Amino acid sequence: MVCDPVCVLPYGHAMPALNHYRRLLLPRFEDVRCLASKSFSPTLAAENDFEQAFTFLYNKYIPVMGEARFNEMVKAHPAFSDAFADPYERVATADAVEILGRHEIASEDTIFMPGADFYGIIGFLNACAARPAAQRPKIFIRLIGVLEAATPFYDDPMGELCRRIRAASAAGVRLYLSAETPAYADYVNEQTGLITYLTPYPETSERLPLPETDDFNVLCAGSARLDKGFHHLLEIMQGVHANPPRRKVLLTTQTLPVKGSEAWDSYTSQLYATSGVTLLEPVISSELMHDLYRACDIVLLPYAQDVYRMRGSAVMMEAAGAGRLCLTLRGTAFSRQVEYYGLGEVVDTIQDIPDAIRKMAAMPRDRMQGRIDQARARFFLDINAAYAHWLSL
Structure with a gap:
């Protein structure tokens, strides 16, 4: 499953990225499914064969709706509770648990996150940690330095994320990390202790001839x-x-x-x-x-x-x-x-x-x-x- 909880806009890189990575992964897997935000356009989701699966938790960073509407949407989630220090984590974890259960994900399956975000990662780590080993998929996390630290509940969000990744790996969750640049890959490796590969964006276009113009x-x-x-x-x-x-x-x-x-x-x-x-x-x-x-x-x-x-x-x-x-x-x-x-x-x-x-x-x-x-x-x-x-x- 190619998962992007932040695929919410009808423009930009997120929507094309899901399609690009589906094409990249299809030769390697029997079936590739793309999962986007529940707030993504239903029409575009149908046209692109995307499943609307994740509660959108980043309105502070990508304001796609009014604050009142966003708060109402998140608080309506069955897992939301103000009694917890980070109620968004409960929402993201519940989404991940539901996705893994509904798709009957097992150890031979793979979760691929092409532009990983804080709560998408945390949600799947929590959901997988609660499962027996035979029901834990591999998780491939591609870090691009955009929303990995996008949370209002921690003083050091990136440090918290790296600690969670390190702990999940030590507990037996099969995690495979990569980053978009050498500098970021080295940083993530230092923070997590895990080998972090270098995976820029794959080739998405044929080479176009240079224009024959005087300008x-x-x-x-x-x-x-x-x-x-x-x-x-x-x-x-x-x-x-x-x-x-x-x-x-x-x-x-x-x-x-x-x-x-x-x-x-x-x-x-x-x-x-x-x-x-x-x-x-x-x-x-x-x-x-x-x-x-x-x-x-x-x-x-x-x-x-x-x-x-x-x-x-x-x-x-x-x-x-x-x-x-x-x-x-x-x-x-x-x-x-x-x-x-x-x-x-x-x-x-x-x-x-x-x-x-x-x-x-x-x-x-x-x-x-x-x-x-x-x-x-x-x-x-x-x-x-x-x-x-x-x-x-």
């Missing part, structure tokens, strides 16, 4: 957020225009979410008025995103080093799949992968990005395509080998 198209893909460098884009484009390359540089990105971004209205207006900049809606379809990858020459990732010091970038991995080099900042965890595999260019500061764009725009297409093919081949060879080994444990 140089830069895509700042994914949701517009400050930790993804949206507030640096104006400075970057002004720096490019101060010494423009032979090929005209065009930048395409999304705008900040409407709610809560009023303070950035003036900045967004200036960015919108900048020559060569195209601003899209905060939420776009996966089909349009694919078209944007096809139309671009490179992908720009000016991500915050502090936020991404352990985390990977799904956009970087999607860019590799589509056959596009990326440009990012040194200091993020995924910048080590970009440098090691040659997946793009890495610079030290925001001020270095305009010059890097000029250099990449001057690169002949055949040379850029050769770099992409070399980097892409090495990257996905290692990824495929990593999954093959990890899932055979």
